[in-house]
Amino acid sequence: MASTRDPQGSTAVWYFVAAVFVLVLPNLLFPDVNLVLRIVILVAGVALMAVGFVHLRRETSAKDEPAEDDGSSRDDT
Secondary structure (H helix, E strand, C coil): CCCCCCCCCCCHHHHHHHHHHHHHHHHHHCCCCCHHHHHHHHHHHHHHHHHHHHHHHHHHHHHHCCCCCCCCCCCCC
16 A cells, blocks of 8 residues: 555656666567567667666655755744
8 A cells, every 4th residue: 555655655666667678579470470570679678778777766866855944943133
């Protein structure tokens, strides 16, 4: 079950799921596909994985950053 403290779930995982489908399904459904098309499918899957890694990096760095201070707790004397 999802945590209630994290209202926005991780979307990076969907890039990896899409990459798995792009890499696996065309080869399973169409085993006699041309070599050029197989290379295009491989490049598309690797590109989706790269986008997933970038998005995952962005999500983890956003979690690691401290919450922004609004200045109300600062002593201005």
